[in-house]
Amino acid sequence: MALSPTRLDILGCPLDRVTMAQTLDTLRGYLKTDKFHLVVTIGSEMIVRAQTDHEFREAVRGAALVVPDSIGAVLAARYGGYPVRERVTGVELTQNMAQQMGPALRIFLLGGAPGVAETAAHRLLSMGPGVHIAGTHDGYFKDDAEIVAQVKASGANVLLVALGFPRQELWLSRHGAACGVQVGIGVGGTFDVLSGRVQRAPMVFQKLGMEWFYRLALQPSRWRRMLALPKFALRVLSGGKQAVKPMANS
Ligand code: UDP
Numbered sequence: 148m149a150l151s152p153t154r155l156d157i158l159g160c161p162l163d164r165v166t167m168a169q170t171l172d173t174l175r176g177y178l179k180t181d182k183f184h185l186v187v188t189i190g191s192e193m194i195v196r197a198q199t200d201h202e203f204r205e206a207v208r209g210a211a212l213v214v215p216d217s218i219g220a221v222l223a224a225r226y227g228g229y230p231v232r233e234r235v236t237g238v239e240l241t242q243n244m245a246q247q248m249g250p251a252l253r254i255f256l257l258g259g260a261p262g263v264a265e266t267a268a269h270r271l272l273s274m275g276p277g278v279h280i281a282g283t284h285d286g287y288f289k290d291d292a293e294i295v296a297q298v299k300a301s302g303a304n305v306l307l308v309a310l311g312f313p314r315q316e317l318w319l320s321r322h323g324a325a326c327g328v329q330v331g332i333g334v335g336g337t338f339d340v341l342s343g344r345v346q347r348a349p350m351v352f353q354k355l356g357m358e359w360f361y362r363l364a365l366q367p368s369r370w371r372r373m374l375a376l377p378k379f380a381l382r383v384l385s386g387g388k389q390a391v392k393p394m395a396n397s
Contacts, residue, residue, distance in 0.1 A: 153165070154213075154393070154394040155224055155227065155229050155391060155392065155393060155394060156391070156392050156393065156394040156395070157194055157220065157223050157224065157227070157383070157390065157391050158194050158197075158198060158379075158382055158383065158386065158390055158391075159197065159198070159204060159208075160189060160193070160194045160197050160204065160207055160208070160213070161189075161207065161208060161210065161213045161394055162189060162213055162215055162220055162224060162231070163212055163213050163214060163215075164215075164224065164229060164230075164231045164232075165212070165214055165215075165231075165235065166232045166233055166235070167233060167235050167239065167240070167243055170212065170214055170235050170240060171243060171244065171247055171248060173212055174186070174212075174244065174248065174305075174330055175248065175251065177211065177329050177330050178251055178304055178305075178329050178330065180329055181329070182324075182329065183323045183324040183326075183328060183329065183330075183331060184211035184212065184329060184330050184331070185206070185209065185210040185211055185212075185316070185319050185320055185323055185331050186210065186211065186212045186213075186214065186330060186331065186332040186333075187207050187210040187212070187213045187214070187316055187332075187333055188214050188216035188235065188236065188237040188240065188332065188333060188334060188335065189207065189213050189214065189215065189216055189217070189220055190216045190217030190219060190220060191217050191219030191220060191223075191375060191376055191379035191380075192217075192312070192372060192375040192376070192379070193207070193312050193313070193316075194219075194220070194379060195375040195378050195379050195382070196312065196313055196375070198382075200313060202313075202317060203312075203313035203316060203317060206313070206316045206317055206319075206320040207316060209320060210316075210320075214235035214240065215231050215233075215234055215235055216234060216235065216236050216237060216335075217234070217359075218234065218356035218358065218359070219376060219379050219380070221233075221234055221356075222356070223379075223383045223390070223391055224391060226383060226384075226391060227383075227388060227390065227391025227392065228388070228391075229391065229393070237332070237333075237334035237335050237336075237337040238334075238336075238337045238340045238341070238347060240332070240334075241271070241307060241332075241334060241337050241341065242271075242274060242341075244275075244305070245271045245274045245275030245278050246274055246275050247275075248275075249275040249276050249277035249278045250276075250277035250278075251304075252275070252277075252278050252279060252304065252305055253279045253280075253281040253301075253302055253303045253304045253305065254268075254271065254278065254279070254280055254281060254303060254305045254306075254307060255280075255281045255282045255283070255284075255298050255301050255303035255305070255306045255307070255326075255328070256268050256271075256280070256282075256283045256284075256307050256309070256338060257283070257284050257286065257294065257298070257306060257307065257308045257309070257310070258284075258285070258286035258307075258308055258309030258310045258315065258334075258338060259285060259286050259309050259338040259339060259342070260285060260286070260287070260344075261285040261287065262285070263285065263338045263339060263342045263344060264283035264284065264285060264286075264309070264338050265283050266338075266341075266342035266343070266344075267283075267337070267338040267341035267342045268280045268283050270341045270342065270343075271341065281298075281301035281302055281303035281304075282297060282298065282301035282303065284297060286309060286310045291318070291321075291322055294322075295322050295325045295326050298326040298327070298328065299325070299326055299327045302327075303326070303327075303328050304328055304329050304330065305328060305329070305330045305331075305332070306319070306323065306326055306328040306330070306331045306332070307332050307334050307337070307338075308331060308332065308333050308334065309333075309334050309335060309336065309337055309338045309339075310333075311335060311336075312333060312335065315333035315334070315335070316333045319331040319332075319333060345365070345366075346365065348361035348362065349361070359373065359376060
């Protein structure tokens with residue numbers, strides 16, 4: 148059953164009120180077309196960034212689908228009176244795609260330190276019967292045109308980009324169409340988790356909405372990034388109902 152309205156505006160950023168199952172169905176539809184579709188897995192840090200980064204905000208606003216990755220986005224939607232049913236994180240979306248859409252996928256993994264995308268690709272192959280890995284490349288490249296040509300030549304239909312935000316969304320919005328894929332998703336640290344390089348928070352932290360805390364404990368260098376979280380909460384709370392509303396024309 149669809150949630151209505153489906154697209155919210157949280158501090159000027161879109162958020163689609165979709166479940167994992169609805170997201171997978173939407174992706175199946177995209178794969179039947181010959182057009183490029185940008186999928187954003189949005190979190191509070193990204194929404195804060197979009198307040199001051201015009202180009203990033205426009206890229207997110209231009210996305211075909213914006214799924215609720217972080218607990219902050221989920222709580223903000225609930226606060227505004229438009230609850231979303233569940234988080235759709237980059238890691239879980241990638242895993243579910245492999246498990247449930249296997250034969251329909253020709254995936255190119257772009258991003259992460261050298262070797263990480265390959266290891267993540269092997270993991271995906273072991274998870275999803277029929278998944279085809281079209282190619283991989285690390286995230287430390289200079290020549291965008293060379294990468295675009297590689298992805299295009301690979302025949303991929305799905306491009307997973309793990310360059311961290313805002314770079315991954317900007318990269319996809321600039322080059323996704325030229326890559327010849329139907330779906331491009333910014334997936335953040337997903338390859339690090341799939342490859343076993345970074346541990347995902349145990350379920351108890353995820354259930355309590357404290358995954359950010361676990362990640363901070365493992366990687367204290369993230370503390371500066373975490374400052375965005377109270378900023379996000381304050382902006383949503385001080386904006387009242389105006390901070391979260393149905394997206395105009397959705
Ligand atoms: N990364 C990259 N190239 C860069 C900078 C970062 O490929 O120039 C990768 C990095 O190796 C990591 C990912 O981008 O795999 C970003 O992960 P992060 O944990 O920051 O993402 P989050 O899930 O927090 O958005």
